[in-house]
Amino acid sequence: MKPFDKWFLSSASNGLENFHQFMTETVEIVKNYYKSLEKPYEHIGGEDLKKNIERYVKFEYEGKSSDAILASLKDLVMKHSLHISHPGAMAHLHCPPIIPALAAEVIISALNQSMDSWDQSPIATYIEDGVIKEIIKEINYPKSSSGVFTSGGTQSNYMALLLARNEYCAKHFSVDVSKQGLPVEAKKLRIFCSEKAHFTVQQSAAQLGLGMDSVVSIKTNEHHEICTDSLYKEIEKVKQQGNLPFAVVATIGTTDFGSIDPLGEISKLTGRENIWLHADAAFGGALLFSNQYRYLISNLKEADSITIDFHKWFYQPVSCGAFFVKNATMFEQIQLHADYLNPEEDTHLHLVDRSIQTTKRFDALKVWLTFQALGKQEFGDMVDYTIKTAKQTANYLQKRTDAEALNNPVMNAIVFRYQPRVIYMDDQEQLVYENGINQTIQQLLYENGQLIIAKTKFEGKSYLKLTMLNPLITFDETVKRLDEVFNLGKELDKKEERLRERSVIGSF
Incomplete structure (x- = not known):
């Protein structure tokens, strides 16, 4: 038995057992966390964040116990991360990772191949090339x-x-x-x-x-x-x-x-x-x-x-x-040929000949395994479902008198904003207020963690944005979450009205 056997994949039993233990316990952490996940984000303030980083993120002289490692994963990483897989996360162009691709990530990381030359990634090179060719067929590109x-x-x-x-x-x-x-x-x-x-x-x-x-x-x-x-x-x-x-x-x-x-x-x-x-x-x-x-x-x-x-x-x-x-x-x-890597006379396929990267991952395995598991029909159904949900949501927003829906989605991105009821006589003051209230809604929702949406600007006006990539998002649940948006807007309106009343009274 070699002194470092337990830290690497090899025929050594202690290494394989350690791998199995780490993987099993990590999977359990993820599984148990998602089993009880109520909202996409648990906000942590600046001082608390600093304390947690100081507590957990430091290199010790000796390695920690398994329990201590698991505790840091649960209490810091899992607890305070943004969970894209939750249907309440609808901000950016981030998707929930599909399970077959997560399984592929284990294989990719375990093999740790670099995809630049054929001899470093023999079967992986041709799987990537094969996946590229399958996408090319869908594009209807020529054989060239x-x-x-x-x-x-x-x-x-x-x-x-x-x-x-x-x-x-x-x-x-x-x-x-x-x-x-x-x-x-x-x-x-x-x-x-x-x-x-x-x-x-x-x-x-x-x-x-x-x-x-x-x-x-x-x-x-x-x-x-x-x-x-x-x-x-x-x-x-x-x-x-x-x-x-x-x-x-x-x-x-x-x-x-x-x-x-x-x-x-x-x-x-x-x-x-x-x-x-x-x-x-x-x-x-x-x-x-x-x-x-x-x-x-x-x-x-x-x-x-x-x-x-x-x-x-x-x-x-x-x-x-x-x-x-x-x-x-x-x-x-x-293309640039190196004798040790992709010599010009070599007849093998070297992906570095197509790339500005040298070292790169076997990411094609994720796409390949996904389509192996789902097939094109079910994958297409998921894509279509998200568009359907987005169109239903946009239609709902267009009917609300307290909302301004900016687009009828072609895909699944919706830009809208809360239309405040407080009216200023001055147009510039009105714009500042409307922008401010929508920016505040987005920030407060983020800190609350129940609904994560994005903000953007169009023609000088601040808007909110839903990016509804997740096929687990339902229209009914989205309506409930949007109620939170507009209820929060109304609360902010009331505060502004009270401030204006006090200002008027104070002027006499």
Whole structure:
């Protein structure tokens, strides 16, 4: 027996027993906590948080007992985390992780393979490639296409603009950016996206040496989709200025509204202008498997590249995303061969040839195991159910006199706000009050922990947002939770009215 056997997976019985004990006890903690989980969040104030961190988060000279470790997991991590799986958590684009994917996480972590070269992850490499090919079939991409798993939309959007930039420079300036760097003309390159596009478009432009000023923001229409007429005019304007349009980013599911840019119309324009079209379907990519709403993204195949996040609407644990490109040869622009890793003469598939990452996880196992367990039919039913619930909820909000519903959801994101009854004579004072009361509602609900919703802004006004990804959310329960929102708003209104009465009395 070796001195450290118990800490590693091996044939040693004490190591396997220790693994089984840790895993069993951890699973019991999670199971027992969720068995009695009443609300998605147990708020902890600043001083209490500081005390807990000082108590639990420190490295001791000697390891702790199993009981002490379990206590810290229960009393700190589980108790004060935000539980995305609870139906009352409806703030951001976070999904409850599906159980088959949680099982896959155990295998992924136990194997601890790196997905950069074939010899480090032999079967895993081909499973990832197989999962990519299955998604490609759903997109209806040609056989010439390819893809790779990524950490998520930030990396995928970056890769799209990286390949688009390099391809443009190679074609128009005969410059290999990977070897020679950016040509002087690069300062004229321009990217177009809607004003509701994800901030990673600007972030990518900054990191790619193009600068955030290279991104041209296009106004949206009444459905919060990119206005194609405005896009055309801005492209013409940029060309007249002597600048170079090289990429358009269409958003397939905006963060706030879940709106889908009209890919069919955009692709006609980008095709005519020979501009790279990237579809950021980080949110909306799951519609590929919808049984009722797949038609909404029937033109996804027109994009030159695509982002899909599995850790949003595919119910995968973070992180889990993918990047797809219609022409697989585009990956050659980022390839660099190392003799110890992916030698040029090697015939094996090395995923590092498609990625800006070297070390990356076997996240494809989660997606594969999920579809093995559910099948496309049931998965599609879950996606459709969340849209149905969101549409019911939006309809309910539109009927309330104390609510302003800003959108009729295409997917499952709803933007609304409490409409206060306190009226100021001054419009600016009214706006400040309305914004303040909605921001306060969101904050108080968060601290109460019963309902976790997000806040956002539109045309200077503060709004609340429901992101209803969880298929465990029901319409009836949502109505009850929304009653809490509006009852809280009315209480805040009453406080404001009392303050105004005192102010009037005090003025005499």
